[in-house]
Amino acid sequence: MDKAKLREGIQKYSMIIVLVLVTLFFTWGTQGKILFPQNITNLISQNAYVYVLATGMLLCILTGGNIDLSVGSVVCFVGAVGGVFMEKMGMPMPIAVILMLLLGAVIGAWQAVWIAYVHVPPFITTLSGMFVFRGLSNVVLGGQTLPIKNQAFVVLFGGGANCYVPDILGGGEGMNRLAMVVGIVACVIFVVVTMKGYLNRKKKGYETGNVAAMYIKMILICAVILFVTYKLAKYKGIPTSLVWVLIVVLIYGYITSKTTVGRYFYAVGGNEKATKLSGINTERVYFLAYTNMGLLSALAGMLTIARLTSAQPTYGQNYEMDAIGSCFIGGASAYGGTGTVPGVIIGATLMGIINQGMSIMGTDQNMQKVVKGLVLLAAVIFDVVSKKRSE
Structure with a gap:
C-alpha cells in the first residue's frame, strides 16, 4: 500500500483508533467492568448532555474556532425555570417543555445578536452570559434545591428507574x-x-x-x-435519553452534510471574507449558530434535571468545557471550517470512557482532570501540526 495513502488513512481515522485503544486499556484496567451492560447504559445516560451540547458547539466552532462559554449556565438557568414552571406553578409538562425550548432559543438569539450584528467577540459575549445566567439561576431557585416530582417529565427525558423505552x-x-x-x-x-x-x-x-x-x-x-x-x-x-441523543445527531448530521445551510458554516470558517463576497449572509450564519446553541442548551438542561430529578444553582458547571473538549478531540479544527457530527460523537464518547474508566479504577478526581486536560491539549496539537504539514 502507498505510504502516503496509509498515512492519510491513519490521520483520517486517528480518533477512532485512539477510542479503540483507550477502551481496550480500560477494559484491561477494570477487569472488564467498563463493558458491563449497566456501565454501558450509564455511559450513555451520564453523557447525554455532552452529546447534545457538543453537537451545537460544533456549529459555533465551524464558523472560525469560536466557542460558547455560557452553555453550562444556560443549562442551569433553563432547568431552574422549567422546574419552577412544573413544580411551583403547576404548569402541564408539555407546555413547560415548549417554554423551556423557547427560552433557550431566546437566550441564544440574544447572544447571537451581539455576536453577529454588533460584532462583539463571541468569547466576551458568552463569558458575560456565563456569569449572567449563573446568577439568574440562583435568583430563580433562591439558592435552594428544587426536587422534580413530575414523573412523566423525568421518564421522558431519561431520569429515574423507569427511563427506558418499553x-x-x-x-x-x-x-x-x-x-x-x-x-x-x-x-x-x-x-x-x-x-x-x-x-x-x-x-x-x-x-x-x-x-x-x-x-x-x-x-x-x-x-x-x-x-x-x-x-x-x-x-x-x-434509555430514553439515548433517543434524544439520536434525534439530535441524525438531524444535525444531515444538516451539516446534506444541506446548503450546513455548508455555509464550513464556508464561513474556511474563509469568511470570501464567503461574504460570494453573496452569503455571514451574519445570519453566526446568528443561526448561536441561536441553535441556546436551543440545544435548553434540551441539555431538561436531560440534566430529569436525570438528577432536581434543579440546583450549581448544575451545568464545566459543561461548556466538556462540549468544547469533545469537539476538538473529535477532529474539529481550532481554526474553524473542519469537523463533523460523527467526529464529535466519537470525541464525546472518548471523554466519557476516560471519565468512567478512571472512576471505576478509583483514580483521584484531581488526576482525572489532569488526564482530561492533557487529552484535550494533545488533540489540539495534533490539529495544529496536521494543518501546518498540509500547508
Whole structure:
C-alpha cells in the first residue's frame, strides 16, 4: 500500500483508533467492568448532555474556532425555570417543555445578536452570559434545591428507574428484544445508505475511494452498533435519553452534510471574507449558530434535571468545557471550517470512557482532570501540526 495513502488513512481515522485503544486499556484496567451492560447504559445516560451540547458547539466552532462559554449556565438557568414552571406553578409538562425550548432559543438569539450584528467577540459575549445566567439561576431557585416530582417529565427525558423505552416485543428478563431489533435495523439502514451513496458516486464518475476500506468501515460500525445494543438489551433496554441523543445527531448530521445551510458554516470558517463576497449572509450564519446553541442548551438542561430529578444553582458547571473538549478531540479544527457530527460523537464518547474508566479504577478526581486536560491539549496539537504539514 502507498505510504502516503496509509498515512492519510491513519490521520483520517486517528480518533477512532485512539477510542479503540483507550477502551481496550480500560477494559484491561477494570477487569472488564467498563463493558458491563449497566456501565454501558450509564455511559450513555451520564453523557447525554455532552452529546447534545457538543453537537451545537460544533456549529459555533465551524464558523472560525469560536466557542460558547455560557452553555453550562444556560443549562442551569433553563432547568431552574422549567422546574419552577412544573413544580411551583403547576404548569402541564408539555407546555413547560415548549417554554423551556423557547427560552433557550431566546437566550441564544440574544447572544447571537451581539455576536453577529454588533460584532462583539463571541468569547466576551458568552463569558458575560456565563456569569449572567449563573446568577439568574440562583435568583430563580433562591439558592435552594428544587426536587422534580413530575414523573412523566423525568421518564421522558431519561431520569429515574423507569427511563427506558418499553419493550413492545415482549422480551423476557435479561434480554430486551426491542433493543436488539433496533440495532439490526440500524445496521441494515447504514449499509443500504452507504452502498447507495457509493453506487451514486460511481454512476456519476466521482471518486469512490478504496472499496475495501469502505467494506471494513461498514463491518466495524455495524459490529459496534450490535455490540452496544446487545449490552443495552442485557440490562434494561434503550434509555430514553439515548433517543434524544439520536434525534439530535441524525438531524444535525444531515444538516451539516446534506444541506446548503450546513455548508455555509464550513464556508464561513474556511474563509469568511470570501464567503461574504460570494453573496452569503455571514451574519445570519453566526446568528443561526448561536441561536441553535441556546436551543440545544435548553434540551441539555431538561436531560440534566430529569436525570438528577432536581434543579440546583450549581448544575451545568464545566459543561461548556466538556462540549468544547469533545469537539476538538473529535477532529474539529481550532481554526474553524473542519469537523463533523460523527467526529464529535466519537470525541464525546472518548471523554466519557476516560471519565468512567478512571472512576471505576478509583483514580483521584484531581488526576482525572489532569488526564482530561492533557487529552484535550494533545488533540489540539495534533490539529495544529496536521494543518501546518498540509500547508
